[in-house]
Amino acid sequence: xxxxxxxxxxxxxxxxxxxxxxxxxxxxxxxxxxxxxxxxxxxxxxxxxxxxxxxxxxxxxxxxxxxxxxxxxxxxxxxxxxxxxxxxxxxxxxxxxxxxxxxxxxxxxxxxxxxxxxxxxxxxxxxxxxxxxxxxxxxxxxxxxxxxxxxxxxxxxxxxxxxxxxxxxxxxxxxxxxxxxxxxxxxxxxxxxxxxxxxxxxxxxxxxxxxxxxxxxxxxxxxxxxxxxxxxxxxxxxxxxxxxxxxxxxxxxxxxxxxxxxxxxxxxxxxxxxxxxxxxxxxxxxxxxxxxxxxxxxxxxxxxxxxxxxxxxxxxxxxxxxxxxxxxxxxxxxxxxxxxxxxxxxxxxxxxxxxxxxxxxxxxxxxxxxxxxxxxxxxxxxxxxxxxxx
Amino acid sequence: xxxxxxxxxxxxxxxxxxxxxxxxxxxxxxxxxxxxxxxxxxxxxxxxxxxxxxxxxxxxxxxxxxxxxxxxxxxxxxxxxxxxxxxxxxxxxxxxxxxxxxxxxxxxxxxxxxxxxxxxxxxxxxxxxxxxxxxxxxxxxxxxxxxxxxxxxxxxxxxxxxxxxxxxxxxxxxxxxxxxxxxxxxxxxxxxxxxxxxxxxxxxxxxxxxxxxxxxxxxxx
Numbered sequence: 238x239x240x241x242x243x244x245x246x247x248x249x250x251x252x253x254x255x256x257x258x259x260x261x262x263x264x265x266x267x268x269x270x271x272x273x274x275x276x277x278x279x280x281x282x283x284x285x286x287x288x289x290x291x292x293x294x295x296x297x298x299x300x301x302x303x304x305x306x307x308x309x310x311x312x313x314x315x316x317x318x319x320x321x322x323x324x325x326x327x328x329x330x331x332x333x334x335x336x337x338x339x340x341x342x343x344x345x346x347x348x349x350x351x352x353x354x355x356x357x358x359x360x361x362x363x364x365x366x367x368x369x370x371x372x373x374x375x376x377x378x379x380x381x382x383x384x385x386x387x388x389x390x391x392x393x394x395x396x397x398x399x400x401x402x403x404x405x406x407x408x409x410x411x412x413x414x415x416x417x418x419x420x421x422x423x424x425x426x427x428x429x430x431x432x433x434x435x436x437x438x439x440x441x442x443x444x445x446x447x448x449x450x451x452x453x454x455x456x457x458x459x460x461x462x463x464x465x466x467x468x469x470x471x472x473x474x475x476x477x478x479x480x481x482x483x484x485x486x487x488x489x490x491x492x493x494x495x496x497x498x499x500x501x502x503x504x505x506x507x508x509x510x511x512x513x514x515x516x517x518x519x520x521x522x523x524x525x526x527x528x529x530x531x532x533x534x535x536x537x538x539x540x541x542x543x544x545x546x547x548x549x550x551x552x553x554x555x556x557x558x559x560x561x562x563x564x565x566x567x568x569x570x571x572x573x574x575x576x577x578x579x580x581x582x583x584x585x586x587x588x589x590x591x592x593x594x595x596x597x598x599x600x601x602x603x604x605x606x607x608x609x610x611x612x613x614x615x616x617x618x619x620x621x622x623x624x625x626x627x
Numbered sequence: 628x629x630x631x632x633x634x635x636x637x638x639x640x641x642x643x644x645x646x647x648x649x650x651x652x653x654x655x656x657x658x659x660x661x662x663x664x665x666x667x668x669x670x671x672x673x674x675x676x677x678x679x680x681x682x683x684x685x686x687x688x689x690x691x692x693x694x695x696x697x698x699x700x701x702x703x704x705x706x707x708x709x710x711x712x713x714x715x716x717x718x719x720x721x722x723x724x725x726x727x728x729x730x731x732x733x734x735x736x737x738x739x740x741x742x743x744x745x746x747x748x749x750x751x752x753x754x755x756x757x758x759x760x761x762x763x764x765x766x767x768x769x770x771x772x773x774x775x776x777x778x779x780x781x782x783x784x785x786x787x788x789x790x791x792x793x794x795x796x797x798x799x800x801x802x803x804x805x806x807x808x809x810x811x812x813x814x815x816x817x818x819x820x821x822x823x824x825x826x827x828x829x830x831x832x833x834x835x836x837x838x839x840x841x842x843x844x845x846x847x848x
Contacts, residue, residue: 248804251802251803251804252802252804254803301799301800302798302799302800302801302802305800305801307809309785309810310809310810310816313703314816314819345665469690470773472690472691472692472746473690473691473692473772473773473774474692474772474773474774475691475692475693475694475772475774477691481746486746488691488746488747488749493749494749557727557729558729558730559668559729559730560666561666561742561751561753563693563751570693572693572694572742574694574696574740574742574753576698576729578727585698585699587694587696587698587740589693589694589742593777594692594694594774597774597776597777598774601773626800
């Protein structure tokens with residue numbers, strides 16, 4: 238017998254063994270089914286191993302790490318301005334929103350406050366990222382359940398939002414625009430009017446979704462009463478954003494926590510739904526897009542004059558201290574616990590991303606459901622893999 | 628709501644959280660730090676970790692689980708700080724640098740870090756606990772906050788902290804044959820060993836500028 242000493246071969250065997258262990262743990266009497274890593278319902282590469290008894294899910298175990306990029310380690314060797322280009326890529330559909338809580342945390346430690354104009358434009362871009370992100374969810378939710386048209390509408394109309402983000406920041410998906418003390422630049426001339434035009438399109442898109450999807454009998458049948466999350470269970474798993482508001486918890490950090498952003502100066506409403514099922518999550522998000530359009534409209538009209546950058550040193554050293562800042566991002570509550578020791582680089586950054594907690598409820602939630610419902614539940618929880626794996 | 632516009636010197640709501648914990652834990656509460664209007668950070672003993680979570684949930688209505696993680700307070704032996712272009716090998720006989728702790732102090736290398744929130748009263752609490760030893764152990768929070776499950780698996784693989792009573796203490800992100808705890812400060816950053824970091828850019832001095840903290844003005848509109 239020859240000994241195995243090729244490291245690649247050893248790694249392969251170890252990989253096989255770990256797969257076997259997963260299967261063994263979920264000791265199959267019925268059938269073990271792999272959903273993913275490549276599955277349209279997984280928005281990236283999430284693998285869910287489900288043990289089935291007929292069509293019923295006996296146990297579900299998500300397996301992550303296919304997209305783990307180790308940001309918490311990498312951030313420790315990046316200077317503060319460099320960090321934003323990394324954390325942009327956590328929730329890649331609403332990139333600008335990722336930067337905001339980190340910048341706010343660093344500002345809190347430094348005792349810097351962005352000028353009013355910068356705060357307004359920040360909030361504006363924050364809400365535009367929300368629209369770009371959630372519009373895709375609305376289309377995607379349809380396509381998961383077999384309706385192909387909504388996703389085309391979503392991609393069509395999201396493009397206009399991305400164009401507006403690009404016009405300001407220069408990046409469609411990764412703006413890297415937020416700075417400690419303000420913003421990189423001011424908004425371009427004529428942008429306000431153009432953006433108002435785009436808002437009209439998005440509002441029309443929301444109405445189209447209402448016509449196409451919301452009242453659809455098949456859609457209702459596949460989402461109503463499916464994947465019900467009681468509020469207390471959701472909170473104990475740390476669900477946030479539209480997922481928890483769809484369970485009737487009236488909690489939105491834009492209204493209830495926000496430092497650094499100007500949501501408190503706007504006239505808007507937090508939407509909740511009492512049902513806690515897949516339909517409620519879809520419905521709350523639909524209303525939030527409309528609400529975000531209202532917010533953007535008010536923000537466009539109210540941008541105060543002044544500089545977009547506070548006085549900060551060119552080389553940014555953050556004094557020793559700690560801060561935890563969380564904001565209501567498109568996917569839910571996102572927070573950064575930043576520990577500084579007075580260097581150019583953060584000492585430790587704990588990234589609390591929304592999807593990680595949102596998806597951690599799936600083993601509990603999927604138990605006892607049927608296979609087709611797995612798809613509708615996953616779609617309605619709405620996660621981005623980059624936001625789980627970081 | 629939490630913005631510290633007119634920060635009062637006394638923050639009754641945050642003080643009340645500390646008082647409730649002190650009553651529930653007794654000696655288990657080691658140190659607390661209240662920054663009026665901004666933040667409350669409480670350090671408890673490792674033995675009181677689960678009781679602290681339960682007290683926050685039941686007495687202070689902190690029903691929302693934010694996150695659970697850890698901090699390694701040992702300064703990196705690799706000189707991996709400000710301008711480190713490469714991940715240097717530590718010199719063998721170098722004195723280990725002294726540890727410094729953050730809010731609410733500390734006493735050991737590893738410190739647990741968790742955050743819970745009251746979604747009705749809109750108040751969040753940061754909880755810390757010192758863990759003794761190089762392979763520390765602490766009781767699991769799953770009984771109190773089921774959402775801690777994955778966070779504890781992450782802390783286990785990234786920091787090597789074992790959670791007693793965890794039903795499924797296996798790797799979350801890393802392959803199951805992975806060795807080492809990457810978020811520990813003494814874990815080498817292999818990417819820097821392979822290739823020097825090209826991202827360090829020397830900031831050129833402005834004409835007439837006096838260098839680093841010259842207090843440059845931001846550009847106006």
